[in-house]
Amino acid sequence: xxTQQQLPEIDEYKYGFREKDVSVFRTKRGLTEDIVREISKxxxxxxxxxxxxxxxxxxxxxxxxxxxxxxxxGLNFDDLTYYVKPVQNQGRSWDExxxxxxxxxxxLGIPEAERKYLAGVSAQYESEVVxxxxxxxxxxxxxxxxxxxxxxxxxxxxxxxxxxKVISFADNKFSALNAACWSGGxxxxxxxxxxCKTPLQAYFRINSESxxxxxxxxxxxxxxASVHYVEGCTAPVYSSSSLHSGIVEIYVRKxxxxxxxxxxxxANNVYNLVTQRAICEEHATMxxxxxxxxxxxxxxxxxxxLKGEGARGNTLxxxxxGRGQNQDTGSKMIHLAPNTSSTIISKSIAKNGGNVTxxxxxxxxxxxxxxxxxxxxxxxxxxxxSTSDTIPYNExxxxxxxxxxxxxxxxxxxxxxxxxxxxxxxxxxxxEMIVMGFIEPFTKELPMEYAVEMNRLIxxxxxxxxx
Amino acid sequence: xxxxxxKIKDLHVSVEGKxxxxxxxxxxxxxxxxxxxxxxxxxxxxxxxxIMGHPKYEVTQGTVLLDRENLLDMAVDERARAGIxxxxxxxxEVSGVTNADFLRTAINGRRxxxxxxxxxxxxxxxxxxxxxxxxxxAFAERYVNEGFSGGEKKRNEILQxxxxxxxxxxxxxxxSGLDIDALKWVAKGVNSMRSENFGCLIITHYQxxxxxxxxxxxxxxxxxxxxxxGGPELALRLEEEGYDGMKAELxxxxxxxxxx
Numbered sequence: 001x002x003t004q005q006q007l008p009e010i011d012e013y014k015y016g017f018r019e020k021d022v023s024v025f026r027t028k029r030g031l032t033e034d035i036v037r038e039i040s041k042x043x044x045x046x047x048x049x050x051x052x053x054x055x056x057x058x059x060x061x062x063x064x065x066x067x068x069x070x071x072x073x074g075l076n077f078d079d080l081t082y083y084v085k086p087v088q089n090q091g092r093s094w095d096e097x098x099x100x101x102x103x104x105x106x107x108l109g110i111p112e113a114e115r116k117y118l119a120g121v122s123a124q125y126e127s128e129v130v131x132x133x134x135x136x137x138x139x140x141x142x143x144x145x146x147x148x149x150x151x152x153x154x155x156x157x158x159x160x161x162x163x164x165k166v167i168s169f170a171d172n173k174f175s176a177l178n179a180a181c182w183s184g185g186x187x188x189x190x191x192x193x194x195x196c197k198t199p200l201q202a203y204f205r206i207n208s209e210s211x212x213x214x215x216x217x218x219x220x221x222x223x224x225a226s227v228h229y230v231e232g233c234t235a236p237v238y239s240s241s242s243l244h245s246g247i248v249e250i251y252v253r254k255x256x257x258x259x260x261x262x263x264x265x266x267a268n269n270v271y272n273l274v275t276q277r278a279i280c281e282e283h284a285t286m287x288x289x290x291x292x293x294x295x296x297x298x299x300x301x302x303x304x305x306l307k308g309e310g311a312r313g314n315t316l317x318x319x320x321x322g323r324g325q326n327q328d329t330g331s332k333m334i335h336l337a338p339n340t341s342s343t344i345i346s347k348s349i350a351k352n353g354g355n356v357t358x359x360x361x362x363x364x365x366x367x368x369x370x371x372x373x374x375x376x377x378x379x380x381x382x383x384x385x386s387t388s389d390t391i392p393y394n395e396x397x398x399x400x401x402x403x404x405x406x407x408x409x410x411x412x413x414x415x416x417x418x419x420x421x422x423x424x425x426x427x428x429x430x431x432e433m434i435v436m437g438f439i440e441p442f443t444k445e446l447p448m449e450y451a452v453e454m455n456r457l458i459x460x461x462x463x464x465x466x467x
Numbered sequence: 468x469x470x471x472x473x474k475i476k477d478l479h480v481s482v483e484g485k486x487x488x489x490x491x492x493x494x495x496x497x498x499x500x501x502x503x504x505x506x507x508x509x510x511x512x513x514x515x516x517x518i519m520g521h522p523k524y525e526v527t528q529g530t531v532l533l534d535r536e537n538l539l540d541m542a543v544d545e546r547a548r549a550g551i552x553x554x555x556x557x558x559x560e561v562s563g564v565t566n567a568d569f570l571r572t573a574i575n576g577r578r579x580x581x582x583x584x585x586x587x588x589x590x591x592x593x594x595x596x597x598x599x600x601x602x603x604x605a606f607a608e609r610y611v612n613e614g615f616s617g618g619e620k621k622r623n624e625i626l627q628x629x630x631x632x633x634x635x636x637x638x639x640x641x642x643s644g645l646d647i648d649a650l651k652w653v654a655k656g657v658n659s660m661r662s663e664n665f666g667c668l669i670i671t672h673y674q675x676x677x678x679x680x681x682x683x684x685x686x687x688x689x690x691x692x693x694x695x696x697g698g699p700e701l702a703l704r705l706e707e708e709g710y711d712g713m714k715a716e717l718x719x720x721x722x723x724x725x726x727x
Contacts, residue, residue, distance in 0.1 A: 413559070415557075416559045416560075418519075419558060419559035420561070420569075421542070421544040422519050422544075422555075423547055423569075424544055424547035424573050424576045424577050425544055426544050429572065429576065430544075433561065433569070434564075436564065437561050437563025
């Protein structure tokens with residue numbers, strides 16, 4: 001357009017800095033049975049966990065790459081390092097964390113956030129959690145918040161009861177891979193009736209080149225309890241690819257509530273292939289709030305299995321696909337019991353030649369009578385180079401349900417920009433305003449501090465996205 | 468402070484290669500209100516959009532000077548910050564952005580960094596102006612124009628005008644689709660702006676709005692330029708005789724009329 005200003009193409013990634021490698025141990029590149037045994041031995045695990053890992057490994061070898069979704073052809077499993085131990089011991093205070101690693105988390109503002117508004121923090125660097133803390137009063141209420149490795153050591157019985165029960169190692173190729181070489185992640189247990197009022201946060205950072213990060217998170221919210229868990233992820237920019245392939249399993253018992261918020265901002269050389277699933281018992285509620293901003297390819301479909309009568313599942317997600325990015329995301333709601341309900345609201349933005357795909361599934365079993373689901377997919381396309389797709393799957397096996405699906409694709413229009421600019425906003429400000437308005441249903445669901453951060457992140461991300 | 472001046476000289480505008488405005492001249496000074504009237508398709512709205520800088524409207528000739536600065540060299544937002552305001556016939560909707568946020572961003576954009584309007588002052592001013600336009604408080608928190616009725620959108624345009632306090636405003640058929648009450652609120656808003664620091668060009672088909680906002684000058688536009696200028700009595704005459712009488716008087720043939 002005639003009035004357009006020439007804006008510089010800013011594609012810098014703010015979190016792309018790297019620190020020098022201070023790791024105390026790393027496995028050789030590639031993945032062999034020996035490496036899996038080595039990881040398990042280093043962690044001093046019980047035999048059953050080693051057996052589980054090996055089952056996962058065999059399935060991983062056997063299982064072909066998925067033939068649907070994004071193109072994973074650029075991912076070379078032999079180039080990756082599957083386990084990097086950054087420090088000898090986990091820190092309980094930030095002073096115990098080596099300077100190189102502490103610097104990273106300082107830059108990311110984690111210690112500050114912890115002081116201000118978090119109930120507990122877990123910080124994972126490469127394969128291990130390097131810092132962990134929780135407020136004392138939560139400990140007194142019986143809440144367990146540990147890195148997953150420590151939880152296996154300290155609460156083996158509880159751990160074994162739930163581990164691998166929501167997502168089988170054989171679920172998909174990447175769940176098998178994670179089963180084989182998982183390390184780190186969080187374990188959360190909230191006892192009956194306990195409400196954890198402020199969020200628990202985990203922060204994941206990859207620092208090494210060609211690194212595979214396979215954290216494993218397991219959250220159990222017991223009857224009538226509630227918790228909000230938040231995770232964030234970043235990595236330095238390298239020319240070669242890294243892989244993040246986490247598993248999140250959540251068990252929400254009767255009348256319990258869980259919200260899981262992700263702000264994923266990996267550098268754009270990271271493949272982000274994550275399996276997240278929750279099981280909801282009677283009248284339990286699970287909410288996924290899922291923000292995918294970074295990575296080169298993300299394939300991620302947070303799911304809720306509505307197993308108990310009256311259970312509820314919600315997913316609210318945004319995905320931003322910029323240059324060289326393919327965000328293949330969505331959600332699955334599996335209705336297995338009567339009177340269950342679910343909502344999926346997906347907001348996607350495609351810009352600078354990026355791609356966003358909504359891929360989702362809603363399933364109603366014969367038993368899921370009087371259940372309902374509402375799915376809404378909105379896409380905002382910023383330019384002619386960018387693309388989007390909406391691929392919903394619906395499986396309805398009984399007549400007594402209600403299912404609504406709405407999909408809308410819009411473009412930032414010349415008229416809208418003209419209108420806002422005629423009030424004195426620059427083209428940049430006007431574009432930002434349209435984008436922020438578009439994702440407002442998402443940001444308003446974030447705790448205030450995150451919403452502010454999210455807005456900042458998106459503004460930064462949108463810079464140079466027009467022209 | 469010197470009285471602002473808007474000088475449009477020999478303006479020619481094309482839309483998609485088609486010449487619509489052909490030699491439009493107009494001068495407005497601060498303190499003056501001008502009305503621009505004329506039959507459909509004579510290029511009135513094209514003049515308005517071209518002055519604001521809509522990308523579809525190509526200025527092929529002429530100048531638009533605001534206090535000696537050529538607006539045509541500026542981007543849309545720069546024109547706005549220089550002091551031009553266009554109340555649009557079809558204002559856009561912006562989902563997820565509240566009226567209040569939008570206005571505050573626009574005001575602060577004009578004031579510049581480090582000179583932002585204090586929040587309390589903003590709220591007080593907004594409340595006052597909304598009261599004057601008899602707008603419900605809830606409007607401030609509603610998304611910009613989303614789900615607004617035609618009348619609400621027009622009132623919202625006037626609210627923006629009052630909040631942004633430009634040197635010159637062009638009201639593009641602000642009266643179309645308004646009932647008599649809404650018309651009065653709009654007039655009240657515009658009249659409250661009257662001062663020697665503010666000039667206004669009202670584009671309208673009908674004389675009706677001019678009963679409430681008394682213009683200093685009335686211009687009649689046909690075939691892409693102003694063909695007659697007079698006082699308020701000219702609008703009354705048009706109301707009685709219609710445009711055909713004037714066409715005959717001026718010897719303008721119908722087939723010359725351009726389409727917008």
